Amino acid sequence: MFTEAVRTRFSDTDALGHINNAMVPVWFEGARDPIFRLFMPDLDLSSWHLILARMDVNFHAEMYYGKDTEVKTHIGRIGHSSFDVYQEVWQEGVKKASGTAVMVHYHNRDKRSEPIPDVIKGQLSEHLIDMLED
Amino acid sequence: MFTEAVRTRFSDTDALGHINNAMVPVWFEGARDPIFRLFMPDLDLSSWHLILARMDVNFHAEMYYGKDTEVKTHIGRIGHSSFDVYQEVWQEGVKKASGTAVMVHYHNRDKRSEPIPDVIKGQLSEHLIDMLED
Amino acid sequence: MFTEAVRTRFSDTDALGHINNAMVPVWFEGARDPIFRLFMPDLDLSSWHLILARMDVNFHAEMYYGKDTEVKTHIGRIGHSSFDVYQEVWQEGVKKASGTAVMVHYHNRDKRSEPIPDVIKGQLSEHLIDMLED
Amino acid sequence: MFTEAVRTRFSDTDALGHINNAMVPVWFEGARDPIFRLFMPDLDLSSWHLILARMDVNFHAEMYYGKDTEVKTHIGRIGHSSFDVYQEVWQEGVKKASGTAVMVHYHNRDKRSEPIPDVIKGQLSEHLIDMLED
16 A cells, blocks of 8 residues: 555635545546556656556545545556556545546557556555455 | 537646546536536525535547547436436547546535435436437 | 636635636636647647746636636737736626736757747737737 | 645646646645644634735746655745745755745635734744845
8 A cells, every 4th residue: 555645735625615526536646656656667758658547536525625634545456458546535534535547558659558567567466455454 | 418618728738748637527527517507506605515426537538638629418317316427528529538427416504415306307307318329 | 819718617616715816827828829829830749839937917806606707818028039928817897817927939959948930929919918908 | 934845746747748837826825834824723714814916936947747846935025914925846956936925814704904913923924035045
């Protein structure tokens, strides 16, 4: 599991006085950085080879500005050329949102998916979600 | 079906040269305005009673800056106190992304869901997706 | 003058119930598209040669969600290799915000500013702000 | 001076491969949190009394994704009912952007500015920029 402390910002709120739902995909993509680094250690944008095929987010409770906020990031599934990232937003001991991103290992020039190298599969598997702990 | 023309912005792009995936929930929420107006005709923020319970987005193809862009919005399901909004992003005749938002009719002060009034159910049903046309 | 109708979105609001101030630079950059097209007719991202050197925004009054919104874009100054874009946000006949962006014609590969071609200077000058009308 | 480490996100980039300019006002507003807390210790959104009257940003150099990023926040001027916040973005020892926000102490119900209490003036003055160090 990777954990990132997120700083909530006034501009993240909406007129209902909570964090706007559209921030969660932004926080989740930000918290996938350590996973991006497994594929591209220097985050070299000129040879990026991960794309997002699908995401979902479930909103469990209202998120508040000014509260300690954490995003927890797990690997949910490792396939041949794609894998699932399962993430949660927590505030003060409460799970506020959760969701899964389906990432594809992708060859940008050839416009096709590629097998995930075994060494990276091994690294991803160290972060596989333990269903018992959840 | 509701259709909204979206203006892509330079700031919507990311370093891969496409529209960043996190814009799609923003566009989709924006394009749900006519549905918000069924519940709150003046978009009165002081008595808002719709919340988002869940969303998912499938990314079918890369979205580009500077291309004519449309968001198409349908109703996918009408339940007792919740309903599904099914939406698509189109650019130049190609479906680029699609997704479903689960909206709940919610009483903000009492913090509980409420039945959707029949008159609004009727209005929503006029926008039910026709599976044949899809 | 260029005029763009902007669709306010629920996600643009903040907890004070107004449009968050950080949206104005986003709207202004979006509304500079017709100026970008003078330099890069196809908005070709692979040979972009305009950069932002400075921006300022003055906030005159609260901006509201759900109100008809327009961004008006003028040219404020045309220099050798840079020019000023002066922009305003209007809602229902009231000027809500205004600001100036200093754009530089820039050669991305050589990392240096370049003279603005005379033909583009002529096109820009058609949109010079008329101080009398302001 | 207040210092905040900012996590750059992939979604902060734009098609030029740098951090988009519109992120700087977002980062700056986020980094004004400790100043907000001088006026509203609990960041209580129901009685907020600071508004932004003006902001400017100067862009000195390209900002990159994946680099250690800091926002430094100083007080630039303390007036009767308003004050200036001067802020800078730094990456790896280089000042990338700087700007000033003019904040007004404001009574939201009465819609008028209010004098800044002396005790807060004292706290603000502890963060006055030292022109010599700059």
